[in-house]
Amino acid sequence: MKKILSYLPGILLIVVLAIAGKLLANWLQAVIAVAWVRSLASNVIIAILGGMLIGNLIPLPGFFAPGITSYEFFLKVGIVLMGARFLITDVARLGGIGLAIVVVEILFSIAFVSLFARLFKLPEKLGSLLSVGVGICGVSAIIGAAGSIEPKKEETGYAIAVILVFGAVALVAYPLLGRLMGMSDKAFGVWAGLAVDNTAEAVATGAIYSKAALAYTTLAKLCRNALMGFVILGFAIYYSRRGLAKEVEHKGLFLWQKFPKFVLGFLALSVLFSVLFALLKTPEARAYFTSRTTALKNLSEWAFQLTFIGVGLRTSFRDMARTGLSPLIVGVAAEAGVALFTLGMVFAVEGLLPTL
């Protein structure tokens, strides 16, 4: 109970800032006449920028900290709720192609990052953590892998810092590049889901581009998250065979433990709503049902809004400046390589991807 109470101040702060950000965005949308300036004043950008400004300029008391880190909870609730919007047949079609692309992306990332880590003589386990972070899903994959391959504590901290630095860069760079290249919502959304490491930042990057892009980003990102267990298991076996980490006793159980359960929730909701939609045939039932789906969509957007405030608050420029140079160089090379590689893949398969 005491633990739950310790989360309250930070959660309240996030909720208040999210509502204030939304009100400010609504007002700006109404008063700004120039279209491109108006598009910069979206509630997503205001939430992230506002969070960054407050987090970096105002010294927040320590009791806010636990609640601020809880945004990952809202992120996952928001993703599960998004499941209601997708027909399971669409999820299967996009997910099938998505998983195939993601397998290639993960193999490329691991090979590419390991190569650079070796060139710059980073400790081997730090290289592995970075490749897991870049290949799959950022911070949660690094923490998951750290439990299995037993790196030094500061190596884990380093790898997480690098992923967070590039998450912040991605928020600005990807939407700009996407607009410059005139990418479609579909292509950009899938690209952001494949190339941005951390789930929160990936979702935010998609949302900054457009609401339509956000749907593709989420699905592509979930494909990566779903494969997390397999990659971590691979690394765990690799290190335990060489006597550098403890052995994995029960591989099936290991995979289940590492499988992100919110992905199951997302799929279950998508199945439920697809079945309901197929069963309900009368116009009244359809209308009621559509209004419920819209309500869920709004709630999921609010959950994301809380996430974006949290992402902004957590992005500390001071911590970024403290990250060492050589992991950063490896990070730059890795991120740029993965960004280009995934961009090529997205353009190659864009025609095959179903429209949501």
Added chain:
Amino acid sequence: MRAMKNKITLDWWTVIVAFAIVALVLTGALSSIPW
């Protein structure tokens, strides 16, 4: 190990909370969401 256990529980909690919200919305308990 303990951290991992917490993580699993938290992940499941997100699913439980989301489904509770869905139940509320479907039954009309959260009938009008103003935003």
